[in-house]
Amino acid sequence: MGDQKQAPLNGASNGTSIPPPKHGRRSGRGSRCGCCCLLKFLLTVIFTVALLIGLFILIVWLIFRPINRVKLHVTDVVLTQFNHTDNILRFNLAANISIRNPNKKIGIHYDRIEAKAFYVDQRFGYQALTPFYQGHKNTSVLNVVFKGQQPLTLQGEDLTQFNQEKTSGLYSIALELSMRIRFKVGKVKTVRFRPKMDCDDLKIPLNKSPVAGSNNKCELKF
Ligand SMILES: *[C@@H]1O[C@H](CO)[C@@H](O)[C@H](O)[C@H]1NC(C)=O
Ligand SMILES: *[C@@H]1O[C@H](CO)[C@@H](O)[C@H](O)[C@H]1NC(C)=O
Ligand SMILES: *[C@@H]1O[C@H](CO)[C@@H](O)[C@H](O)[C@H]1NC(C)=O
Numbered sequence: 449m450g451d452q453k454q455a456p457l458n459g460a461s462n463g464t465s466i467p468p469p470k471h472g473r474r475s476g477r478g479s480r481c482g483c484c485c486l487l488k489f490l491l492t493v494i495f496t497v498a499l500l501i502g503l504f505i506l507i508v509w510l511i512f513r514p515i516n517r518v519k520l521h522v523t524d525v526v527l528t529q530f531n532h533t534d535n536i537l538r539f540n541l542a543a544n545i546s547i548r549n550p551n552k553k554i555g556i557h558y559d560r561i562e563a564k565a566f567y568v569d570q571r572f573g574y575q576a577l578t579p580f581y582q583g584h585k586n587t588s589v590l591n592v593v594f595k596g597q598q599p600l601t602l603q604g605e606d607l608t609q610f611n612q613e614k615t616s617g618l619y620s621i622a623l624e625l626s627m628r629i630r631f632k633v634g635k636v637k638t639v640r641f642r643p644k645m646d647c648d649d650l651k652i653p654l655n656k657s658p659v660a661g662s663n664n665k666c667e668l669k670f
Contacts, residue, residue, distance in 0.1 A: 511638075514631055518556070519548045520645050520666035522623065523589070527652045530619055532610055537572050537600040541565060541652070543623065545590045545666070549582050555632040556582045559640065563592045566622040568606040572598040581632075592623070617654045623647040625666070644669045 522545050529540040545563075549556050558580050565573030573594030582588050602610050613619045625645040631638040647666035 511641075514551045514554045514556075515629075515641060515643050516668060517550050518643075518668075519550070520625070520647065521546050521548075522647050522650060522664040522666070525650065525652055525664075526657070527619065527621075527654050530654055532600065532602060532614075535599055535601050536597050537567070538597045539565075539572060539594060541573065541594045541621065543592045545592060545623070545625070545647070546587055547582065547590065548587045549584060551584055553584055553633060555584050557630040557632060557637070558582065558627055559630060560628040561590070562626045563590070563594075564624045564626070565594045566624065567600065567619070568602065568609060570600055572600055590625075617656070618651045619654065621650050621652050623650065623666075 522543055524544040526542045529538055531538040560579060561577040563575045563577060564571050575592055577590055628640050628642055630640055645666040646669055
């Protein structure tokens with residue numbers, strides 16, 4: 449008897465349609481249940497995978513929506529020196545950058561903000577700003593000042609561009625803010641994120657206020 453009972457078990461584990469002993473009472477529908485169970489199993493797997501994907505998308509959305517909604521603008525910019533002589537750049541650039549946190553229930557800890565200024569993809573200015581906390585639905589203004597001198601080699605196209613811009617008095621300077629932020633929702637603080645804001649293609653005039661309507665929006669990058 450023991451041997452005979454063993455046989456269906458082995459059969460079941462080999463994937464044939466012989467029902468395992470505990471389903472013995474329903475042996476008449478055995479083979480159809482196997483098919484049905486497989487279908488059920490497949491549906492469960494598909495459902496679970498779909499649920500996990502949905503959950504993942506939801507989490508990503510919940511995390512990135514608040515970052516995406518943070519808007520930066522360069523509100524004021526004043527360039528009083530931009531002199532490139534003997535491969536040394538002497539510069540004096542001040543800017544106000546407004547950061548708006550429009551999220552209703554989320555505050556933002558700016559644990560680290562570094563402002564950088566670039567000319568033809570070369571960094572010439574750096575400033576570490578004071579960390580701060582920004583409440584929900586609030587706007588903060590960052591005062592950025594880049595002043596000093598920095599070795600900067602301009603060759604070929606870059607030199608041509610500089611000479612053209614020197615003539616026009618309008619310089620293509622890019623600003624970048626690299627940040628480390630945490631969100632605060634109620635009393636919960638999230639992990640750190642490291643978004644980067646690029647304010648590209650600013651055309652900054654020397655010793656003049658910029659023309660209204662010039663591109664002053666900054667874009668988020670990861
Ligand atoms: C640029 O800097 C050089 C070296 O300091 C100086 O001799 C020159 O006058 C400056 N040019 C302008 C337009 O400020
Ligand atoms: C930035 O804003 C402050 C306060 O409104 C102002 O005093 C300052 O001149 C601004 N900076 C620039 C570069 O315009
Ligand atoms: C925004 O921040 C300023 C300065 O921290 C604060 O005085 C003001 O109450 C805040 N506004 C809101 C709506 O939280």
